[in-house]
Amino acid sequence: MSGAAGTSPPAAGRPRLIGAWRGLLDVYVENARLALNEQFQYRVANYFYMIGMIAEPVIYLVVWTTIAEQQGGSVGGISSAQFAAYYIVWTLVRSMNIVFTPYGWEWRIREGELSAALLRPIFPIVSDLGFFIGWKVVVIVLWLPLAALLALLFRPELSPTLLEICVFAVAIWGAYLIRSLNQSSIGMVTFWTTRVGPFFELYMTVELLLSGRLVPMSLMPDWVQTIAGLLPFYWTFGFPIEALVADLPADRLLGGLAMQLFWIIVGAIVLRLVWRVAIRRYSAVGG
Amino acid sequence: MNELQYRANFFVQLFQSLIALATGLAVIALVFGHTEQLNGWNHAELLAVMGVHIAMGGLIGTLIQPNMMRLAQEVRDGKLDFALTKPADAQLLASLREVRIWRLVDVAIGGVVLAAALGQLGVAPSLGGGLAFAATIVLGGLMIYCFWLILTTFAFWIVRIDEIAELFDGIYQSGRWPVGVYPGWLRISLTFLVPIAFAVTVPAEALTGRLTIETFLLAAGFAVLLFAFTRWWWRFGLRRYSGASA
Numbered sequence: 197m198s199g200a201a202g203t204s205p206p207a208a209g210r211p212r213l214i215g216a217w218r219g220l221l222d223v224y225v226e227n228a229r230l231a232l233n234e235q236f237q238y239r240v241a242n243y244f245y246m247i248g249m250i251a252e253p254v255i256y257l258v259v260w261t262t263i264a265e266q267q268g269g270s271v272g273g274i275s276s277a278q279f280a281a282y283y284i285v286w287t288l289v290r291s292m293n294i295v296f297t298p299y300g301w302e303w304r305i306r307e308g309e310l311s312a313a314l315l316r317p318i319f320p321i322v323s324d325l326g327f328f329i330g331w332k333v334v335v336i337v338l339w340l341p342l343a344a345l346l347a348l349l350f351r352p353e354l355s356p357t358l359l360e361i362c363v364f365a366v367a368i369w370g371a372y373l374i375r376s377l378n379q380s381s382i383g384m385v386t387f388w389t390t391r392v393g394p395f396f397e398l399y400m401t402v403e404l405l406l407s408g409r410l411v412p413m414s415l416m417p418d419w420v421q422t423i424a425g426l427l428p429f430y431w432t433f434g435f436p437i438e439a440l441v442a443d444l445p446a447d448r449l450l451g452g453l454a455m456q457l458f459w460i461i462v463g464a465i466v467l468r469l470v471w472r473v474a475i476r477r478y479s480a481v482g483g
Numbered sequence: 484m485n486e487l488q489y490r491a492n493f494f495v496q497l498f499q500s501l502i503a504l505a506t507g508l509a510v511i512a513l514v515f516g517h518t519e520q521l522n523g524w525n526h527a528e529l530l531a532v533m534g535v536h537i538a539m540g541g542l543i544g545t546l547i548q549p550n551m552m553r554l555a556q557e558v559r560d561g562k563l564d565f566a567l568t569k570p571a572d573a574q575l576l577a578s579l580r581e582v583r584i585w586r587l588v589d590v591a592i593g594g595v596v597l598a599a600a601l602g603q604l605g606v607a608p609s610l611g612g613g614l615a616f617a618a619t620i621v622l623g624g625l626m627i628y629c630f631w632l633i634l635t636t637f638a639f640w641i642v643r644i645d646e647i648a649e650l651f652d653g654i655y656q657s658g659r660w661p662v663g664v665y666p667g668w669l670r671i672s673l674t675f676l677v678p679i680a681f682a683v684t685v686p687a688e689a690l691t692g693r694l695t696i697e698t699f700l701l702a703a704g705f706a707v708l709l710f711a712f713t714r715w716w717w718r719f720g721l722r723r724y725s726g727a728s729a
Contacts, residue, residue, distance in 0.1 A: 263514065
């Protein structure tokens with residue numbers, strides 16, 4: 197941490213707290229910069245990844261467009277052009293909420309890689325968050341031409357207001373945080389078992405069905421929508437997309453951000469608690 | 484075959500495959516909650532496509548993907564030397580070293596789904612249909628192998644291609660639906676660029692009695708062509724390999 201060299205030394209209490217926060221910010225920024233430099237070198241690899249990722253919404257889009265056209269232009273009140281807008285915005289939201297997965301934790305813990313991270317006087321998740329924030333910048337830049345291509349091919353109908361754009365810009369980062377925290381918590385399972393796969397697959401399936409990743413939630417049966425309302429998943433997919441695509445009233449837009457904040461706090465508390473119990477189980481050989 | 488030692492992995496695989504199956508069934512149920520048929524395919528016929536898709540995915544996961552991932556890794560590490568110095572054809576050797584046996588679970592599950600679909604359709608496939616199905620599966624698998632090897636060969640130029648698996652898995656998901664639902668440019672890509680139409684839709688057509696002789700000949704001709712190209716491309720890439728003085 198770079199202290200303020202010329203000024204008087206910090207007194208006890210407040211100034212040191214500010215120093216600690218500044219230091220934390222430095223960690224985020226440095227990790228982000230590292231990721232930015234590293235990932236721009238692997239453009240082709242990143243594009244491979246993104247094209248694989250984009251295949252998923254294109255498939256959904258094609259299937260639902262086919263059904264909409266068979267039924268005279270729309271399904272459940274959603275037209276082909278609106279489906280196109282939904283799934284194209286989907287690609288950005290998905291890119292944003294790709295985070296350090298439980299498989300990463302599995303590797304880290306099984307191989308003893310965590311040892312080095314534990315020696316640093318900082319919560320390991322902080323560097324993950326920073327690193328992925330930097331990666332996101334690369335992802336957004338690489339995403340732009342793909343989005344333009346998709347828009348040309350599928351002709352979306354999109355006319356957001358300024359408020360919607362602002363809420364969307366905040367909500368994609370909220371989604372990123374919620375997903376990072378939740379997936380890190382799931383990753384903690386690897387302190388007990390070395391195979392996180394089954395847990396994680398189950399989690400991903402629930403998320404797929406209850407988040408708006410598969411289809412806009414309004415197409416789901418009512419009881420599914422009710423369950424989804426009690427869980428964090430919708431706020432990481434459906435909400436950011438609909439903030440931009442659907443004409444949500446202002447109170448639902450801002451209320452959505454409040455819900456995201458709620459789930460961020462819950463996620464952070466859960467992660468902290470799980471971490472405290474889990475880390476006692478960690479043991480590494482060599483390293 | 485190493486995998487046989489890890490019997491717990493069988494249950495892990497079974498669990499994951501069943502989750503994937505449940506998801507697939509839920510998606511089909513959702514689609515048919517909003518429509519009666521999809522581009523001329525009814526519920527049971529789509530189930531048949533899904534069965535072929537799962538089974539073919541299992542074959543790819545057992546035989547093709549693990550070999551290709553190992554190949555990419557060895558090109559990067561310089562360990563391919565060990566395979567190249569052996570007195571056998573390098574392509575053959577590089578393609579047959581790994582078997583991930585538990586992925587065969589998907590072949591079994593795909594078979595069950597397929598049988599259930601045929602039961603719903605009320606058609607017992609004729610001998611000719613069964614033979615055509617077997618032939619198209621082999622041709623489709625061969626084409627998918629070629630596609631994987633063409634992509635993996637890029638490792639000789641580009642260092643990091645781990646994401647290739649994500650790329651393939653993403654695109655492969657398109658095979659869950661008959662290729663006819665896709666718009667023209669995508670349909671052509673999914674047939675000739677990434678031969679998923681040949682690997683999934685065409686065998687499903689063979690079983691449901693939709694296969695024409697023209698399509699079959701096209702599949703056979705294209706498989707031969709693609710294999711020849713892959714062979715040339717592999718040798719071309721191999722010349723770039725410099726090893727790492729292991």
